[in-house]
Amino acid sequence: MSNDFRTCPDTGFKIHLPADKLIKWNAVTAIVFLLIGGIFGLLVALTRWPAVHILPPDLFYLALTAHGLDVLLVWVIFFEIALLYFTSAVLLNARLVGPKLGWLAYVLMLGGALMTNVAVLRGDSSVMFTSYVPMQAAPDFYLGIILFAVGALIGCGLFFATIIVAKKERTYEGSIPLVTFGALTAAIIAVFTILAGAAILVPTLFWSMGLIAHIDTLMYKVVWWAMGHSSQQINVAAHIAVWYAIAAILFGAKPLSEKVSRFAFLLYILFLQLASAHHLLVEPGLSSEYKIFNTSYALYLAVLASMIHGLTVPGAVEAAQRKKGFNKGLFEWLRKAPWGNPVFSGFAMSVVFFGFLGGISGVMMGTEQLNIIIHNTIYVPGHFHATVVTGTTLAFMALSYWLVPTLWQKELFLPGIAKWQPYLFGIGMALVSTFMMGAGTLGVPRRHWDISFADAAMGFDFPAAAYLMMGLNGISAIVAALGAMIFIINMVGTLLLGKDKVPAAAAPEEPVAPAAPPASAATSYGSAGTMEVPGTFVLALIFLVSFILYYFVNWKYLASVWGLS
Amino acid sequence: MADPGTGAPPPETGGDTGEPIPFMQQLLDNPLLLLFIGVVSPTVLYILWGLMEIVAIPMAQ
Amino acid sequence: MAIFPPKERIWWNTPVEKTEVMWVTIALIWALVMFFMMPYWHLTGDQNLSNEAYKISADAYAEKTEKMAALYKVREEGDTGIPVVAPPAGSDVYMLGRLWEWWPVLELEAGKTYRLHLSSLDWQHGFSLLPENINIQVHPDYEMVVTVTPKNPGEYGIVCNEFCGAGHHTMVGKIYVK
Numbered sequence: 001m002s003n004d005f006r007t008c009p010d011t012g013f014k015i016h017l018p019a020d021k022l023i024k025w026n027a028v029t030a031i032v033f034l035l036i037g038g039i040f041g042l043l044v045a046l047t048r049w050p051a052v053h054i055l056p057p058d059l060f061y062l063a064l065t066a067h068g069l070d071v072l073l074v075w076v077i078f079f080e081i082a083l084l085y086f087t088s089a090v091l092l093n094a095r096l097v098g099p100k101l102g103w104l105a106y107v108l109m110l111g112g113a114l115m116t117n118v119a120v121l122r123g124d125s126s127v128m129f130t131s132y133v134p135m136q137a138a139p140d141f142y143l144g145i146i147l148f149a150v151g152a153l154i155g156c157g158l159f160f161a162t163i164i165v166a167k168k169e170r171t172y173e174g175s176i177p178l179v180t181f182g183a184l185t186a187a188i189i190a191v192f193t194i195l196a197g198a199a200i201l202v203p204t205l206f207w208s209m210g211l212i213a214h215i216d217t218l219m220y221k222v223v224w225w226a227m228g229h230s231s232q233q234i235n236v237a238a239h240i241a242v243w244y245a246i247a248a249i250l251f252g253a254k255p256l257s258e259k260v261s262r263f264a265f266l267l268y269i270l271f272l273q274l275a276s277a278h279h280l281l282v283e284p285g286l287s288s289e290y291k292i293f294n295t296s297y298a299l300y301l302a303v304l305a306s307m308i309h310g311l312t313v314p315g316a317v318e319a320a321q322r323k324k325g326f327n328k329g330l331f332e333w334l335r336k337a338p339w340g341n342p343v344f345s346g347f348a349m350s351v352v353f354f355g356f357l358g359g360i361s362g363v364m365m366g367t368e369q370l371n372i373i374i375h376n377t378i379y380v381p382g383h384f385h386a387t388v389v390t391g392t393t394l395a396f397m398a399l400s401y402w403l404v405p406t407l408w409q410k411e412l413f414l415p416g417i418a419k420w421q422p423y424l425f426g427i428g429m430a431l432v433s434t435f436m437m438g439a440g441t442l443g444v445p446r447r448h449w450d451i452s453f454a455d456a457a458m459g460f461d462f463p464a465a466a467y468l469m470m471g472l473n474g475i476s477a478i479v480a481a482l483g484a485m486i487f488i489i490n491m492v493g494t495l496l497l498g499k500d501k502v503p504a505a506a507a508p509e510e511p512v513a514p515a516a517p518p519a520s521a522a523t524s525y526g527s528a529g530t531m532e533v534p535g536t537f538v539l540a541l542i543f544l545v546s547f548i549l550y551y552f553v554n555w556k557y558l559a560s561v562w563g564l565s
Numbered sequence: 566m567a568d569p570g571t572g573a574p575p576p577e578t579g580g581d582t583g584e585p586i587p588f589m590q591q592l593l594d595n596p597l598l599l600l601f602i603g604v605v606s607p608t609v610l611y612i613l614w615g616l617m618e619i620v621a622i623p624m625a626q
Numbered sequence: 627m628a629i630f631p632p633k634e635r636i637w638w639n640t641p642v643e644k645t646e647v648m649w650v651t652i653a654l655i656w657a658l659v660m661f662f663m664m665p666y667w668h669l670t671g672d673q674n675l676s677n678e679a680y681k682i683s684a685d686a687y688a689e690k691t692e693k694m695a696a697l698y699k700v701r702e703e704g705d706t707g708i709p710v711v712a713p714p715a716g717s718d719v720y721m722l723g724r725l726w727e728w729w730p731v732l733e734l735e736a737g738k739t740y741r742l743h744l745s746s747l748d749w750q751h752g753f754s755l756l757p758e759n760i761n762i763q764v765h766p767d768y769e770m771v772v773t774v775t776p777k778n779p780g781e782y783g784i785v786c787n788e789f790c791g792a793g794h795h796t797m798v799g800k801i802y803v804k
């Protein structure tokens with residue numbers, strides 16, 4: 001091989017050096033923006049704590065705009081670009097096609113992110129990251145996002161080019177790994193996302209420059225959410241790919257069945273993006289047929305896919321653990337899992353919170369009629385902090401605990417406190433989600449500076465429970481923010497101050513079975529080549545029962561409000 | 566972990582190595598086709614359908 | 627392992643183990659139940675948004691609203707100068723959102739049905755009827771019509787829950803139900 005490659009002493013992968021460098025820079029930049037966005041998030045949460053109310057209104061709306069942009073767009077997408085390079089070049093032992101373009105992408109994304117941040121911090125573009133027309137931001141606000149998106153599109157292009165060239169150059173045989181297939185799903189959704197974004201943000205930029213007179217508010221929303229919601233679906237596909245990767249890295253877990261898992265990703269490619277209609281369920285003028293078909297991802301087929309991953313990811317772990325001999329009862333495999341390893345604990349909480357908190361609430365509020373009782377309440381941010389924070393962000397954190405020491409060949413800076421960090425962040429954030437959802441069911445609005453309406457001509461008295469929940473939300477936000485800070489310090493510390501890893505003497509061992517594999521392990525089912533996964537099945541049934549109960553409770557609640565027709 | 570190169574399946578070229586690859590597997594192994602489907606289907610079902618409905622909203626009297 | 631290519635050349639034909647088959651079947655059934663709940667509620671439920679909507683200019687909508695307000699005004703709301711309007715049951719009732727108020731205040735009768743029209747004169751606003759927690763998006767240039775049947779007498783707040791600029795948190799309106 002050319003000396004453009006190094007062999008990873010931990011994994012045996014042949015790593016293309018230009019890819020290595022791009023992965024590192026994209027990941028580090030992501031983490032820096034998580035820091036910036038996290039600080040804004042904490043300020044927002046403290047302002048929404050009525051007893052603390054830390055920011056004045058103009059700064060609150062400014063901070064909220066910056067928070068949404070820096071975490072949702074910049075942190076998540078920079079990390080995802082790093083993941084795309086990792087899952088293509090590294091996992092396929094291939095060269096990254098066009099590293100120079102990779103740097104162009106990086107510069108465009110960074111420049112765009114900074115440009116939009118400057119526009120927001122200047123104070124004349126506090127329009128929220130959704131920037132609904134006819135509210136107008138300064139042109140550089142839109143231009144920054146467009147540049148960022150162009151950069152991300154180039155990154156996706158390199159991912160596609162790399163898998164195709166790798167196949168030609170035969171750096172791998174047969175099909176791409178499942179994790180890469182998940183990343184492919186994310187990249188496909190990303191291309192749609194970015195094209196839709198261009199279709200709406202470019203005219204909006206011209207409008208803000210005075211070159212276009214009018215933008216239709218409804219059309220803006222339809223196209224904007226093709227970007228806004230699909231970008232969340234990139235996250236889902238990406239973090240599920242990360243789940244599969246972590247199960248493989250930690251346990252040597254094989255997918256239960258390549259066919260089922262890949263088919264579930266195919267359902268994502270086909271249907272996930274339709275759910276952009278979640279944001280249009282109480283808009284005027286769109287038909288119920290349109291709303292029902294799209295909001296349900298055509299017959300809830302993408303929810304079906306998520307439920308499949310929800311079984312197969314822990315199922316793969318269970319199968320691998322049982323093979324190692326953790327075979328007692330339903331749950332020994334789970335009890336004996338490495339709960340002190342942040343890669344595992346972050347992963348486990350990501351799976352559970354994404355499913356139970358984010359998944360169930362998302363399907364509930366994406367139901368055409370049920371949306372009436374939560375639209376634009378703080379239930380909505382409650383829901384998506386469960387998905388994009390305890391789901392995506394926590395999964396990315398968990399992977400970082402493995403990826404950063406491995407790529408840089410450094411020891412973790414603070415290994416002791418790293419054991420606790422996922423719990424602090426994960427549980428803190430799960431509580432943030434829960435309290436926001438609770439307040440939302442009482443009607444507390446999102447993006448709102450003052451629910452006591454002190455400056456308003458007329459008021460409305462929220463019940464004391466609403467104030468209590470917003471207070472508890474503030475407290476939980478402090479815990480979560482602390483968790484985020486510890487993560488960032490640990491990662492940056494590892495890079496700057498971490499000790500060099502001592503190369504392992506021998507190639508790391510294939511996880512070996514401590515006990516003789518049970519007889520049923522010899523069956524020929526699936527790729528895991530093992531027995532059933534009864535523990536996971538029981539957990540899945542518990543999930544299903546919670547889902548059904550919560551879903552119908554909300555129908556009952558809907559039935560109690562004013563008649564509408 | 567062992568070297569990822571080991572245990573690789575036999576190359577799929579040279580036809581005589583066995584049965585043909587099933588259609589669904591071929592589809593799932595074709596990134597550009599998947600990209601095409603994944604971009605076109607939401608564009609039609611979500612964006613175009615939605616815009617058509619908005620255009621069809623009548624004027625108030 | 628999921629980070630390596632599948633070992634089998636043809637993995638599509640590998641049989642699927644029964645836990646997975648069972649779960650996929652159950653999940654599919656649940657997906658279909660959730661799907662059919664929506665059309666089912668259109669047929670049997672009492673809470674469905676009509677999708678009746680019109681394109682309209684801000685001026686034309688303001689004129690219609692003012693006409694109704696002048697016709698059925700019963701008093702003013704405190705010292706706000708905003709009229710309280712009590713249109714007859716079954717009639718067309720107009721409310722407009724603008725920076726930063728809901729106008730006018732309405733007085734409706736419990737158990738009676740009204741055609742409530744909603745539109746904005748400037749930016750988007752969020753009609754959030756509390757404590758019912760009924761939430762509807764209000765757009766400029768579009769007039770939405772919802773048929774509402776208030777349930778219980780009382781005083782209801784309308785909070786704006788779509789961010790609409792510096793005064794967003796002061797935008798509150800009211801509906802009385804007798």
Ligand code: HEM
Pocket residue numbers: 038039041042044045046048064065067068071072075076128129130378381385388389393432445446447448477478480481484
């Ligand atoms: C320290 C961690 C965080 C805290 C304390 C926090 C807290 C909050 C709070 C209180 C809100 C405001 C709700 C409102 O007033 O409408 C909010 C909004 C939001 N958060 Fe976070 N958050 C955190 C991290 C994140 C992360 C990591 C993401 C994404 C990956 C995220 C995405 C968002 C988005 C998209 C919004 C909506 C902004 C808008 O309405 O325009 N947050 N967050």
Ligand SMILES: [Cu+2]
Pocket residue numbers: 723724726750751752786787788789790794797
């Ligand atoms: Cu408003």
Ligand SMILES: [Cu+2]
Pocket residue numbers: 751752786787788789790791794795797
């Ligand atoms: Cu508002």
